[in-house]
Amino acid sequence: MPLTSQQIRNLKKLAHPLKPVVIIGQHGLSEGVIQEIDSSLEHHELIKVKMAGADKEDREELSQAISQSLSAECVQVIGRVGVFYRANPNKRVFDLMKDFGTSKSTKIDSIFDSLLVP
Numbered sequence: 001m002p003l004t005s006q007q008i009r010n011l012k013k014l015a016h017p018l019k020p021v022v023i024i025g026q027h028g029l030s031e032g033v034i035q036e037i038d039s040s041l042e043h044h045e046l047i048k049v050k051m052a053g054a055d056k057e058d059r060e061e062l063s064q065a066i067s068q069s070l071s072a073e074c075v076q077v078i079g080r081v082g083v084f085y086r087a088n089p090n091k092r093v094f095d096l097m098k099d100f101g102t103s104k105s106t107k108i109d110s111i112f113d114s115l116l117v118p
Helices: 005-015 031-044 056-070 108-115
Strands: 022-024 046-051 073-078 081-085
Touching (some): 005 046, 005 073, 005 081, 022 031, 031 046, 031 056, 046 056, 056 073, 056 081
Antiparallel strands (some): 073 081
């Protein structure tokens, strides 16, 4: 299910303070890296991946390959860092169906707290 623009905007807000949990180095997207991204998505749902050993075209290909092979949504790619989201039906961390309104004064912590599923 593709994400709406509002959901993407909220995921970008949530991803801002995160640090990359997986780094793709000079050897590219190996089976071990894919397994690590898969387990990170399963546990966190929203992660950052640093694509250190790639130029711009390679980073676009890497982000598409990650999205397709792991059924994840690429939220954004800025520079060498990509943000990926995949909902875990067994252990929901975020509830993307919540509406945040349009207030720009909403703090990231309050958004994060409201997205957590009890």
